[in-house]
Amino acid sequence: MKHYHYIFTGSGLSALMTVYEMIKSRKFEDKSILLIDENLKKTNDRTWCFWEDTNLFDEIVSKKWNSALFANESFQKVLNIEPFQYKKIKGLDFYNLVFELIFKQNNIHFSNQKVIDFEELGNHCVVKTDSESYTCNKVFNSILDINRVKLQSKYPLxxxxxxxxxxxxxxxxxxxxxxxxxxxxxxxxxxxxxxxxxxxxxxxxxxxxxxxxxxxxxxxxxxxxxxxxxxxxxxxxxxxxxxxxxxxxxTCYEFWKHNTKNIINIGSAGGWTKPSTGFTFKNVTKKSKELVQFLQSENDFKKFHKKDKFWFYDLLFIDVLYQNNALGSKVFSSIFRNGNPITIFKFLDNESSFLEDLQIIWKCPKLPFLKAVFNRIIKF
CATH class of the missing domain: 3.30.9.10 (D-Amino Acid Oxidase, subunit A, domain 2)
Structure with a gap:
């Protein structure tokens, strides 16, 4: 079996972004890296949008908007989001950008196969595909096992x-x-x-x-x-x-509890998608940077993830919508009707201060969230 330092099971957004950050850091040029995926990433299979005030991936941003509209059945509001811009990236443009960079690296390889299993065996890991097996020091898994969420009731989906x-x-x-x-x-x-x-x-x-x-x-x-x-x-x-x-x-399911010393779940498989909104691109850019920094000083993937206040906010929001799915329009409308768009977007990006959090939370319907807090206290 051929051995690699790092194997990525899947080559979606989280895997490609992490490899991209590895290449940019120039700290992994002595490490052999393999990405395995049955999908060649040759089609435009998705669109990612995000807001920011820098130049993140500007070379492949296909469209920018300086304002955004929020509406419900009774009002419309045009949001002035400056200094942010809302930006769109086509999936295929991102794939092409990163793979072009990957193919220039002598230490990084891609294999077009289907991963069927992987496991940790002592100080190394084995990854099995439908045609062969590999060993490695570390596995970065982005293949979501949704049954882990469906077979429990503590965190609704x-x-x-x-x-x-x-x-x-x-x-x-x-x-x-x-x-x-x-x-x-x-x-x-x-x-x-x-x-x-x-x-x-x-x-x-x-x-x-x-x-x-x-x-x-x-x-x-x-x-x-x-x-x-x-x-x-x-x-x-x-x-x-x-x-x-x-x-x-x-979902706020604790995917990271399935991490081991040498196997880490990333992307949706690792809880990298923001649970309350499904926003992915910006979250993954942050998490991949954090992971690459972590790798330079730590060796145990069980130490990587840390909960923060935003995980708890998301948990309450999911609890509320799970119990009363019709409340979504009322919750978002209460926030956007009189809220500051910049503060709202910072909150949705997990970048707001506690005082700004309170400004957002205070606008939400009180009773459903108080019930959710009470029920969570009982569950914990």
């Missing part, structure tokens, strides 16, 4: 699930300078449902129907709602350029 259409319309109805962050004016049907719109011109946009709920819908239900929304925008003729769909687990 919601799902952020969506279908999006990239369309080109006959009518010029979009404002290319303003993204629709959340539009709750669509019928809620007992869930948390909203539209998400990313316009790239007056006639082109990604329109995404998104839910935070326990159960998925049939494809026709998502697409019917998108068609209704397009009609509501005043569009009579359009063509679908591309489609995307996804399902992001929303």
């Amino acid at each position: 919601l799902q952020q699930h969506f279908i999006g259409w990239f369309i080109k319309s006959k009518e010029a109805v979009f404002n290319p300078n303003c993204a629709t962050f959340m539009d709750f004016s669509v019928e809620q049907k007992g869930n948390t449902r909203f539209m998400y719109v990313l316009p790239t011109s007056e006639t082109e946009a990604l329109i995404e129907y998104t839910l935070f709920s326990k159960d998925l819908l049939s494809t026709s239900e998502y697409e019917s709602e998108i068609e209704n929304y397009i009609q509501k925008l005043g569009i009579s003729e359009f063509e679908i350029i591309e489609k995307e769909q996804g399902n992001i687990p929303m």
Whole structure:
């Protein structure tokens, strides 16, 4: 069996971002690294958006917005998010950027295989694919085992699930300078449902129907709602350029408790997705930097993860929506109606101070969250 210092099981966002940070640091040039994935990452399978005030991956940012719209059935508010910008990156552009860098490194390799198992055996690990096996010092696993969450009841599981259409319309109805962050004016049907719109011109946009709920819908239900929304925008003729769909687990389950000395779970498999919103890209950039720094001084992956106040905030939010899934529109509307957009975005990025946290929390409906706090005290 061939031996590597580090093996990544999966080559999605978290794995590629961690390898990218390793390369940038230049501290791992003497380490052999293998990424294993059955997916070659040759298609544009997803879109990542995030807000920031620096130049993070600006070379592949395909669109920027200086303002964002929040709406529900009774009000609309255009959010001035300066000095932030809301930015969009296509999945394929990110894959190409990182793989181009990877293929220039003599110590990093990619294998197009399916990982079927991995385990720690004393001071080394074994990774098995459908055709061969490898040994290594450390495993970085990004393959999510969702059954770990489903087979327990302490931490409820919601799902952020969506279908999006990239369309080109006959009518010029979009404002290319303003993204629709959340539009709750669509019928809620007992869930948390909203539209998400990313316009790239007056006639082109990604329109995404998104839910935070326990159960998925049939494809026709998502697409019917998108068609209704397009009609509501005043569009009579359009063509679908591309489609995307996804399902992001929303849970505060302690994935990191499955880390061992030599195996770490990363990405969604490690709890790197923000539970209350499903935001992934910005969280992963932070976690990957922290992990690469950690590797330079520590050897035991069980020491990597630390809970913070934001994990507890997310836990309460998931508890509230799990008990009453229709409350999502009310919670987000209470925050955005009179809140400072910059403070809100800092809060959603886990970067707010405790005083700023209180400003956000105080705007939320009190009774559901007090009940959630009480129930959590009992469970803990």
